Amino acid sequence: MTRTGIVTDSTADLSAALLDKYRVAFVPLVVNWDNQTFRDKIDLSTADFYHRLRTSKSLPKTGAPSLASFEAAFREQLQQHDAVISVNLASKLSGTYAVARRAAESVDPRRIHVVDSGSVSIGISWLVELAARLAQEGVEPAEIVDRVEAERARVRIHFVVDTLEFLQRGGRIGRAAALAGTLLSVKPILQVKDGEVVPVERVRTMNGALRRLVEMVVALGPVERMGVIDGDAAANADEVERQLRMHYRELTIERGELGPVVGTHGGPGVVGVGVLLAR
Amino acid sequence: MTTPTDTAARTRTRATGADLRAAIVAAGRWLNANADRIDALNVFPVPDGDTGTNMSMTLQAAVDGVRDLADDVTVAQVSRAAYEAAMLGARGNSGVILSQLLRGFAQALSDAHELTPERLASALVEASEVAYSGVSKPVEGTILTVARKSGEAAHEAANNGKDLPGTLEQTLHAATEAVAATPSQLEVLRKAGVVDSGGDGYRVIIEAAWMWSTGRSIEESAGESRSYGRALLEAVEESTFGFCTEFLLRDCDMPVDEVKTRMEALGDSVLAVGETDLLRVHVHTLRPGQALEFAVDHGTLAKVKVENMELQHQAFTAAGHGAAAPQAESVSSVGVVAVTAGDGFLKVFRSLGAMVVHGGQTMNPSVQDILAAVSSSGYKELVILPNNKNIVLTAHHVQELTPHTVRVIPTETVPQGIGALLAFNFQSDLDTNVAAMEQAAHAVRTIEVTRAVRDAEVDGVQVRTGQMLGIYDGHVAVAADGVEEALLGSLREASVESFEIVTLYHGAGASEDEAQAFAGRIRDAHPGLAVEVVEGGQPHYPYVVSLE
Numbered sequence: 001m002t003r004t005g006i007v008t009d010s011t012a013d014l015s016a017a018l019l020d021k022y023r024v025a026f027v028p029l030v031v032n033w034d035n036q037t038f039r040d041k042i043d044l045s046t047a048d049f050y051h052r053l054r055t056s057k058s059l060p061k062t063g064a065p066s067l068a069s070f071e072a073a074f075r076e077q078l079q080q081h082d083a084v085i086s087v088n089l090a091s092k093l094s095g096t097y098a099v100a101r102r103a104a105e106s107v108d109p110r111r112i113h114v115v116d117s118g119s120v121s122i123g124i125s126w127l128v129e130l131a132a133r134l135a136q137e138g139v140e141p142a143e144i145v146d147r148v149e150a151e152r153a154r155v156r157i158h159f160v161v162d163t164l165e166f167l168q169r170g171g172r173i174g175r176a177a178a179l180a181g182t183l184l185s186v187k188p189i190l191q192v193k194d195g196e197v198v199p200v201e202r203v204r205t206m207n208g209a210l211r212r213l214v215e216m217v218v219a220l221g222p223v224e225r226m227g228v229i230d231g232d233a234a235a236n237a238d239e240v241e242r243q244l245r246m247h248y249r250e251l252t253i254e255r256g257e258l259g260p261v262v263g264t265h266g267g268p269g270v271v272g273v274g275v276l277l278a279r
Numbered sequence: 280m281t282t283p284t285d286t287a288a289r290t291r292t293r294a295t296g297a298d299l300r301a302a303i304v305a306a307g308r309w310l311n312a313n314a315d316r317i318d319a320l321n322v323f324p325v326p327d328g329d330t331g332t333n334m335s336m337t338l339q340a341a342v343d344g345v346r347d348l349a350d351d352v353t354v355a356q357v358s359r360a361a362y363e364a365a366m367l368g369a370r371g372n373s374g375v376i377l378s379q380l381l382r383g384f385a386q387a388l389s390d391a392h393e394l395t396p397e398r399l400a401s402a403l404v405e406a407s408e409v410a411y412s413g414v415s416k417p418v419e420g421t422i423l424t425v426a427r428k429s430g431e432a433a434h435e436a437a438n439n440g441k442d443l444p445g446t447l448e449q450t451l452h453a454a455t456e457a458v459a460a461t462p463s464q465l466e467v468l469r470k471a472g473v474v475d476s477g478g479d480g481y482r483v484i485i486e487a488a489w490m491w492s493t494g495r496s497i498e499e500s501a502g503e504s505r506s507y508g509r510a511l512l513e514a515v516e517e518s519t520f521g522f523c524t525e526f527l528l529r530d531c532d533m534p535v536d537e538v539k540t541r542m543e544a545l546g547d548s549v550l551a552v553g554e555t556d557l558l559r560v561h562v563h564t565l566r567p568g569q570a571l572e573f574a575v576d577h578g579t580l581a582k583v584k585v586e587n588m589e590l591q592h593q594a595f596t597a598a599g600h601g602a603a604a605p606q607a608e609s610v611s612s613v614g615v616v617a618v619t620a621g622d623g624f625l626k627v628f629r630s631l632g633a634m635v636v637h638g639g640q641t642m643n644p645s646v647q648d649i650l651a652a653v654s655s656s657g658y659k660e661l662v663i664l665p666n667n668k669n670i671v672l673t674a675h676h677v678q679e680l681t682p683h684t685v686r687v688i689p690t691e692t693v694p695q696g697i698g699a700l701l702a703f704n705f706q707s708d709l710d711t712n713v714a715a716m717e718q719a720a721h722a723v724r725t726i727e728v729t730r731a732v733r734d735a736e737v738d739g740v741q742v743r744t745g746q747m748l749g750i751y752d753g754h755v756a757v758a759a760d761g762v763e764e765a766l767l768g769s770l771r772e773a774s775v776e777s778f779e780i781v782t783l784y785h786g787a788g789a790s791e792d793e794a795q796a797f798a799g800r801i802r803d804a805h806p807g808l809a810v811e812v813v814e815g816g817q818p819h820y821p822y823v824v825s826l827e
Contacts, residue, residue, distance in 0.1 A: 178610040178705065183630040184697070184782065185811055191706065199610060199705040202631070204780045204827055205809060 004135040004144060005077035007086040009065060009096050010040035012124040013229065013256045022132030027073045029089075029096060029261045033060040040261045049260035050232035050268055059169065062261045064095040070103030074112050083141040084112045087128045087148060090195035091116045093172055113145050118195035122227040122256045122274040123155045154224075154277040157192040158200065158216050160209045162233075162269030164188055170265040172197055189213060210236055213273060214243040222278035227254035231263045231270035240271055291442035294394040294492075296352035300345045302491045303361055307342035309487035310480060311335045317483070320476035322467050324735040324742055325640075325727075325750070325819075330476035333371030333643055333669075337378060338484065340368020340645070347527055347581075349557060353392045358385035358402070360559060363550060366676065367650065371643040373477040375672040376410050376422055378646075380481070383409030396446040400437035403450065404430035420464025422477030428457035429485055447489035454482040470736050524567040527581035528558040528574050538577070545570055563654065611705040613712055614658030617696055618644055618666050618674070621786055623814030624693055631700045633664070639693070640819060643670055649677045653685060660684045660709045662716060666696035668753070686713045690720050691753065693817070694782070694825030698723035724778070724826040726751050726769045728762060729819055747821075762789065762821050766797060773826055776805050784815030784823040794822070 008014070010028040019026065028039040031049070033056075038044035040062075053060070070086075077084040086104070091097035097116050104112035115131075117124040127148050134144045164180050167173040167190075173180065176199040179188040186202040187209035200216070203209035217226075226248060230237035241253050258270055294302075310331075317331025344364025345357050362385040365378040383406035391398050407426040411417050432453030436446040461475035462468040468475055524546075531538060535558060546564030558578070562570055567585045574580045610632075617628045620639030628635050636652045638644035653661055661683055665674040667690075674687045686709060690696040702719030704712055727750040731742045738755045742748060749757035749769030757768035775781060781801060785794035791814065798810045815823050 175610045178632055181630050183627045183813060184701075185809075186701065193706075201704050202701050204701065208779065 002135045003081060003138060004083045004085055004141045005081035006128060006132045006135055007070075007073050007077060007084055007100075008124060008128045009088050009100075010042075010259060011089040011094070011096070011120055011262050012087075012128055013121040013259060013262070014125040014128060015256070018125065018129060022129070022136065024128055024132055025073050025077060027065045027069050027100075029065055029094070030063045031060045031260045031264060032063060034058055037063075038260070041259050044260050046257050046259050046263070049263055053263065053268055054232075060260070060264045062170070062264045064099045067099055067103050067106075070100050071107050074103055074107045078108060078111060082111065085131050085135070085141060085144055085148070086112065086114045087117050087124060087131055088114065089120060089124060090118045090192070092118075092174075092195040093120065093197070113141055115145055115148050116195065118152050119155050119157060119274075120192055121157070121229050121258055121262055121272070122254065123157050123192065125256070126155060126225060126274075126276055127151055151276075154279070155274065156220060156277060157272055157274045158189060158213055159191075159229075159266070159270055159272030160187055160189050160203075160206070160213050161266055162187065162206070163267055166265055166267030167197065172265045175199060189216070206236065210240050210271060211243070213271065214240060214247070217244065217273045217275060218247050220275060220277060223248070223251070223275040224278045225254065225274075225276040226251055227256055227274045229256040229258055229270075229272045229274060231258035231266050232268040233271050236269075236271045240273060244273070291444060292395060294354070294399075294443060296348070296354045296357045296392070297350045299354050299357045299394055300348055300352065302488050303338075303345050303357070304342050305491040306484045306487035307335075307338045309490070310338050310483050313480075313483045317476050317480050320473045320479060321732070322471045322473065322737075324471075324731045324733045324737065324744075325729045325748060330371065330373045330480060333374040334377050334477065334480040336645070337365050337369045337371075337374035340647075341365040341381060343368075344559070347559075349529075349581075352557060354394045354398075355385075355388050355391050356554065356557060358388045358391075361385065363559075366680070367550070367647040368645050369673060369676060370645045371669045372672045373422060373480060374643070375646070375676055376414065376477065377480070378676070379410040379413040380406040380426055382413075383407065394443070396433075396437035396441055396443055399443065399446060400430070400433035403433045406430065418465070420461040420468065420478075421475050422481050424461065424464065425454050425457040425475070425478035425481045429454045429481070444489065444492040447485065447492050451482070451485045451489045454478075454485045458482045472735075522565070522567040522585050523561075523563055524570050525559070525561045525584040526571065526574050527583075528560060528577070529556065529579040529581055531555045531558050531578035533577050541573055542570065545573075563651070611703075612658070612660060613703075613707075613709050614656045614661045615664065615700060615703060616649065616652045616656065616661055617664040617700065618649070618670050619693055619696070620818060621816035623784065623786070623816035625816075627697060627784075627813060627815075628700065631697070632703070633700055638670065639667055639817065643667070643673065646673050646676045646680065649674060650680055653677060653681050653683055656683075658683070661686070662699075662703075662709070662713060663687045664690045664696040664699055666690045666693045684709065688713065688716050688720055692723075692725035692727065693784070693815070693823055694725045695720040695723050697825065698827060722827065724752055724773055726756075726766070726773060726822070726824040726826070727820050728765045728769070728822040728824075731758065763797070766822050766824070767800070770801065770824070775801065775826060776808065778808065778826040780809040780811065780827050782811045782813055782825045782827075784813050784817065784825070786815045786817035786820050786823065789821035 007025045028042050031038045086100050088097045088100050100114045104114050117127050131144050131148050174196050176190050176197045179199045187206050189200040191198050191200050203212050228237050228241045314331035314335040318329040341361040341364050344360045362381040365381045369375045369378040384402045387402035387405035407430040417423050429450050433450040436449035458474050458478045542562045546562045550561040615633040617633040618636045618638045625635050634652050636644050636648050663674040665671045671689045678685045688699050699716035699720040702715045731746045731748050733744050735742045740755045740758050742758045746758045747762050747765035748755050749765040751769050751773050756772040757765050759765040783794050794812045798812050801810045
């Protein structure tokens with residue numbers, strides 16, 4: 001048994017294999033829809049979510065996990081480990097990090113460390129994986145926190161949305177609001193940068209936007225890891241993966257699906273590429 | 280008007296600064312009277328940038344710049360003031376070249392108290408040289424040729440001992456011959472059956488100088504013709520802030536550069552032209568009182584003009600520009616200024632985050648108009664999208680006059696400008712953006728549909744007055760009797776099926792319904808193509824189409 005247990009939240013988009021391998025605990029955010037509350041990825045699968053999103057007249061809203069759910073997760077981890085590190089969704093995008101901090105305060109602030117990933121989806125999952133691997137190697141919790149925080153600067157996520165409508169409605173648009181209100185139909189390209197959604201470019205067509213997305217990623221220089229993520233846009237994600245492969249023949253291109261909470265804010269049709277820049 | 284006794288020019292060999300001032304005023308009137316005729320010397324049979332109007336308005340700026348100078352002014356001061364004012368007032372390519380001619384003229388006379396035939400000749404030669412060097416690819420058969428021939432003739436006349444009227448007469452003779460020869464030098468002129476309009480504009484200026492030197496009067500009424508009224512109308516479109524404050528300062532106890540620095544502390548668009556004995560100062564400031572107080576403290580304040588530009592500014596901000604600027608600044612460090620006409624296009628550019636200067640096909644903005652938008656933008660680094668062939672040079676001249684770092688993407692059509700703006704990257708620096716925007720502008724194809732304003736043979740197409748023309752990237756592709764044929768025919772010529780997205784911007788006389796109907800037909804014929812209809816609201820052109 002490792003000294004340090006790892007906790008994250010449901011927006012990390014970790015593969016089940018990874019969750020299992022490192023026994024990472026995840027705390028679900030919630031989706032409120034038609035007076036029902038669903039725990040992200042537990043009560044509402046990603047496939048069901050997008051199906052419902054495309055057919056439902058009403059739109060979902062999201063919420064941070066409850067204080068109690070984090071407290072419970074931390075307590076459970078502390079029964080098996082000496083310390084806990086919780087890596088969470090970017091604090092500028094969600095209250096999740098703040099809730100985790102409060103839970104840590106109430107449970108055991110000295111033994112529980114909460115890290116702001118400054119990212120989302122695959123960007124969180126890479127940091128979680130690093131933390132879990134270091135924990136398995138027996139690295140001290142404080143050093144794990146330092147290493148994860150240092151790694152954060154190498155994570156980049158660019159993504160295309162089919163429409164800005166969902167980001168706007170959810171209030172997560174931030175400075176990318178500069179892309180809104182365009183009188184021409186455009187596919188906006190955005191970036192998660194320092195925990196915020198920022199505008200990058202506008203392209204007239206989805207095909208053009210996907211090509212541009214690949215160009216932008218290629219322009220980032222050497223990368224250590226790469227993943228293509230999508231919200232109910234597998235065909236477009238396949239196309240991006242195909243184009244990326246021509247540039248990165250040696251690299252394993254990971255794939256991930258944006259779950260219900262992230263999907264609520266991105267809407268259907270999101271295609272993104274996350275990279276971990278080479279050192 | 281003047282009598283032979285009250286000016287030195289009538290002594291035939293010497294002219295004072297006051298004489299030159301009077302000659303410039305006369306030239307302004309005469310060019311204005313000829314503006315409509317020169318406008319009609321239009322190669323392309325479509326409504327576009329009018330040379331006569333542009334040159335006349337540019338020279339009018341020079342007239343405004345010299346009119347208030349004192350009678351004891353030197354030739355150097357007058358020519359300098361004329362150039363400085365024309366530089367800011369320059370509209371269209373011909374206006375910019377005229378301002379360059381005045382620049383050379385002023386350079387050659389920078390130490391002259393009086394004008395002699397020799398000094399006049401060397402000034403006309405230098406005018407031509409500066410104008411040539413200001414154009415990246417000089418073309419013969421244009422105003423440049425006329426200016427060169429004029430300079431050569433003046434030089435020869437002065438060498439042969441001609442007096443001022445004699446020198447000007449020989450210069451005018453050469454200019455007239457040079458203008459008449461332009462169709463033999465330029466195929467497009469010959470086909471269109473016209474002489475070069477800019478060249479003729481220059482000839483008219485020489486003619487006015489000659490008429491003035493011989494005491495012939497130019498009818499006062501000429502000053503009230505159409506062009507001046509149009510200039511006033513356009514001036515209202517200028518978008519800037521605060522008060523346009525201008526004054527003349529005599530016997531200033533401070534160096535000119537120092538005055539300039541002090542004015543720059545109060546506002547922008549600062550000009551301080553002249554010498555300490557007579558200084559013309561121009562500043563856009565929110566505190567005109569402080570500017571005038573400074574003037575009173577440091578010299579004798581002569582003419583004062585303060586104009587409130589706040590009303591225009593309010594219209595500007597109400598339309599969404601001002602409110603967007605501070606927010607946009609935190610999003611990118613690079614601003615974009617676009618020139619466009621038509622409510623729809625205006626909204627499209629604004630919705631994409633650009634600041635807009637009014638202007639386009641038939642209404643070319645002045646250097647000052649664009650400069651004002653740059654100055655009030657809140658950005659240190661900017662990209663200008665002229666969106667018209669005849670505004671590219673004007674935009675380039677803004678670069679020389681502003682402390683901001685300004686780059687011009689030479690977009691020649693509005694769709695090219697929109698294409699460039701769409702390629703703008705919020706995360707990139709100026710250089711990267713300029714490269715990407717230039718590339719994007721090149722990738723956009725443009726079709727413009729308008730009515731022929733006269734018979735002509737252009738690009739191998741016979742055109743009759745009143746026909747609808749489909750112009751594909753600046754070349755007449757189709758001349759047809761109706762809009763439909765002109766539009767659809769041009770799309771065929773352009774191989775529309777090879778593009779991904781077609782945007783129909785409907786303007787003058789084309790309804791949204793009609794545009795939607797055309798869009799439907801294009802979609803039916805090419806199911807793979809995305810076709811979008813957007814209001815452009817552009818004058819004179821029922822349709823402007825982008826192919827991407």
